[in-house]
Amino acid sequence: MGSLLAAELLKVRKRWLPYGLVLFMIGGAAIVIWVGGYAEWHDQNDLQYRQTSLHTFAFPWSIPSLLDSGQFWGALFVGILVSSVVATEYNWGTVRQALIRGQSRTQYLAVKLAGLVLVSALSLLLALAAGLGFSLLATSFADQPITLDVPDGPSAPEVALMILRAGYAVIPYGMLAFCLAVVGRSTAIGAAGVMAYIIAESITLAIFNESGTFLHDLRDLFPGHYAQALMGANRIGTGEYNHIAFRELPVPSELPDPNVAALVLALYSLAFLAIAVYVFRRRDLRA
Amino acid sequence: MSEPVLRTIGLSKRYGRRLALSDLTLDIPRGTVYGFLGPNGAGKTTAINLVLGLIAPTAGHVELFGLDTRTHLTEALRRTGSLLEGSQAYPDLSARDNLRIWAALSGGATRERIASVLETVDLAARAGDKVRSYSLGMRQRLALAAALLHDPEFLVLDEPTNGLDPAGIREVRELLRSLAADGRTVFVSSHLLSEVEQMCDEVAIIKEGRLIAHGAVADLTHRSGVLELRVTDTEKALAALQALDWVPSVTADGRDGLVVEAPPERAWELSRALAEQRVYISEMRPRESTLEDFFLEVTGEEEKSG
Numbered sequence: 001m002g003s004l005l006a007a008e009l010l011k012v013r014k015r016w017l018p019y020g021l022v023l024f025m026i027g028g029a030a031i032v033i034w035v036g037g038y039a040e041w042h043d044q045n046d047l048q049y050r051q052t053s054l055h056t057f058a059f060p061w062s063i064p065s066l067l068d069s070g071q072f073w074g075a076l077f078v079g080i081l082v083s084s085v086v087a088t089e090y091n092w093g094t095v096r097q098a099l100i101r102g103q104s105r106t107q108y109l110a111v112k113l114a115g116l117v118l119v120s121a122l123s124l125l126l127a128l129a130a131g132l133g134f135s136l137l138a139t140s141f142a143d144q145p146i147t148l149d150v151p152d153g154p155s156a157p158e159v160a161l162m163i164l165r166a167g168y169a170v171i172p173y174g175m176l177a178f179c180l181a182v183v184g185r186s187t188a189i190g191a192a193g194v195m196a197y198i199i200a201e202s203i204t205l206a207i208f209n210e211s212g213t214f215l216h217d218l219r220d221l222f223p224g225h226y227a228q229a230l231m232g233a234n235r236i237g238t239g240e241y242n243h244i245a246f247r248e249l250p251v252p253s254e255l256p257d258p259n260v261a262a263l264v265l266a267l268y269s270l271a272f273l274a275i276a277v278y279v280f281r282r283r284d285l286r287a
Numbered sequence: 288m289s290e291p292v293l294r295t296i297g298l299s300k301r302y303g304r305r306l307a308l309s310d311l312t313l314d315i316p317r318g319t320v321y322g323f324l325g326p327n328g329a330g331k332t333t334a335i336n337l338v339l340g341l342i343a344p345t346a347g348h349v350e351l352f353g354l355d356t357r358t359h360l361t362e363a364l365r366r367t368g369s370l371l372e373g374s375q376a377y378p379d380l381s382a383r384d385n386l387r388i389w390a391a392l393s394g395g396a397t398r399e400r401i402a403s404v405l406e407t408v409d410l411a412a413r414a415g416d417k418v419r420s421y422s423l424g425m426r427q428r429l430a431l432a433a434a435l436l437h438d439p440e441f442l443v444l445d446e447p448t449n450g451l452d453p454a455g456i457r458e459v460r461e462l463l464r465s466l467a468a469d470g471r472t473v474f475v476s477s478h479l480l481s482e483v484e485q486m487c488d489e490v491a492i493i494k495e496g497r498l499i500a501h502g503a504v505a506d507l508t509h510r511s512g513v514l515e516l517r518v519t520d521t522e523k524a525l526a527a528l529q530a531l532d533w534v535p536s537v538t539a540d541g542r543d544g545l546v547v548e549a550p551p552e553r554a555w556e557l558s559r560a561l562a563e564q565r566v567y568i569s570e571m572r573p574r575e576s577t578l579e580d581f582f583l584e585v586t587g588e589e590e591k592s593g
Contacts, residue, residue, distance in 0.1 A: 102365035
């Protein structure tokens, strides 16, 4: 299994796409910290607005603001990467080459998934590390103390848990892209499908959140509702922060319990995976 | 007789209303180079895809090394090297990196083995270049290297000489013959009938998804049923042979030659009939027909092109 995973990583690391997407994510982190946070804080006189801006860039409040934006854009990043890596194997005919060498179809998907999880996790962590680096720099520019010891501030293990929650909330979207790319055998179907879904889901949830009718309850059907629940659990205190995700800031009191949310997201992920495996195992692979 | 390396039993594949392959039953003996022929769209690639488990049969099944591929596919494929029609390589990687990946999937191969197969297919000088920059012939050589990489007992090759120049075609022919001489079995589909004739011990011909002929190349090319004779007395011989009711036609050919339409296995009866008339044979041989002649005859392609 180790050599198969190494081969999978060799394929991915020779492509430009992961590097391009990581740079894009780092660019996003820079926007959150410097534009949405530091510049706003520096230029504003309104005390409440300055506080919101401070909670966007200053450590440790920057952690949830980066993770919140990162979860939204990370889902898109992972969706594009997954779709491209999966679907190009069809276009190049290499999926057939892998299977005729005695790799089972389930093993093929398992190795591909493991490789993608590793590359995605490393890329997102790299972008987060860059974002935190920006945050530490901006915090010191603003003459603020760099410490986790703030009201309702997290401990180091809690920071790790916050990162895990954000990463976990990306998985269903990655699995959706995986499912779409396997079923559709096309990068366009996978990437466009997951992008369209994420944007449509954000708009729909925003409408349903404001609705007092039965639509309010329909939020329970969307993975995004549960992803927001996990992101809500990452909040430090009650303060607001700026972010670059196309959705409202999660309000923890209106969201499901994070443990329930984690379970529901796992079920969605498994459902997408099951569809992909079922289709791939039964599919005729002609040239 | 040893167990065949590949056995297809009533193999059929239907796509909607179209029957791409119908009831294909074949045994490929160990150590042979077995040709698989047919006009375009006859079902050759479908059959190969079925053998390799890339598509599921509508009916029938495949046995590789005596293993039923419905239950032991991966095990059987690890002992098989395959070259599929069209390119199957990572264009952004070098030939060497492609082979490293394929080696990992086949249970591993040493650097020396990778270098050796690259040498075998004459790609060593360009092994570090991206496959994207390769010609069709070079990609075909790489695919052949991938098939040979794990030193398989059985090779399934779909149009292995596609895109190769005459020297490359000849190298592939010699390579396949040498693999068979080492005890390996090769199952090869090709459009190049003259190549198949030189390279293969046995062939199967399919048309419209059905097996229409199979056997040793030597038998098929001598199956023309025409004998060429040289005799001591042409006139007496003509009369003697025309008197045989099982000989459909006899014609004179030059000063002392005759062309006799008769099954080669009854040649001894011709000899006896002539000897009884005190006519003696100085030479008798079956008229040579090529595999191409036979192929066109059984597939009816000649009539179509005519």
